[in-house]
Amino acid sequence: MAKVPNVAVLLAGCGHVDGAEIREAVFTLLALDQHGARVTCFAPDAPQAEVVDHRAGARKDAVRNILEEASRIARVGKCHDLAQADPAHFDALVLPGGAGVAKNFCTFAREGAAGSVRPDVLEFASAFFEAGKPVGAICIAPALVALVLASLGRKGTLTLGSGEGVAGAMGKLGITHRAVASAREIVIDEDLKLVTTPAYMFDDARISDVWTGIERCCGEVLARV
Secondary structure, eight states: OOOOOEEEEEOOOSSTTTSOOHHHHHHHHHHHHHTTOEEEEEEOSSBOSOEEETTTTEEESOOOBHHHHHHHHHOTTOEEEGGGOOGGGOSEEEEOOSHHHHHTSBSHHHHGGGOOBOHHHHHHHHHHHHTTOOEEEETTHHHHHHHHHHHTTOOEEEOOTTOTTTHHHHHHTTEEEOOOSSTTOOEEETTTTEEEEOGGGSTTOOHHHHHHHHHHHHHHHHHTO
16 A cells, blocks of 8 residues: 655644635645645644734734634644644645745745744754655745755745745845746756745736646645655
């Protein structure tokens, strides 16, 4: 019987402006399941960087927990504290997007190429690259990957969509940005076993195109396990 791959999915909360992009997260879980993977979701047990009213798009004077919010997507009790995660137990890592990746997992949203990564996220993600395990990154998550790779002194190739506003930051980190035409596309760095897709980096992307890109991304990640 073929081995069932164990995949870790790291969620940045719930909601595309301050947490994980819900559609991207659900599509990731669906695609991995359709490809026969066993999935475990993780999130840091820590406050979000900010809370946004998704009806109005305005910041709220409130505090929310990343793990509690991510559990809205993963279902009660199905999202685990990142502090308890052991990368050695997993064959691959997939990172859905959402602004929470650039706000809660790192400071890329505020500082760009000068940003830093949460120590627990940095340690977890770095372990996959150091072990030569495949990583998938969706939407803004490749920017987090770029910061991780820079901390490891490694270069790579990825996509954040058209590259407008972010390609320069990637260059400063020693990362090659490859522009693509739509959310359906993926970019593969074979040396790193890194697969990226832009998803809602194209704000006007059709939901079907976002699904296509994420399904392709997850399939290529699993093909490299």
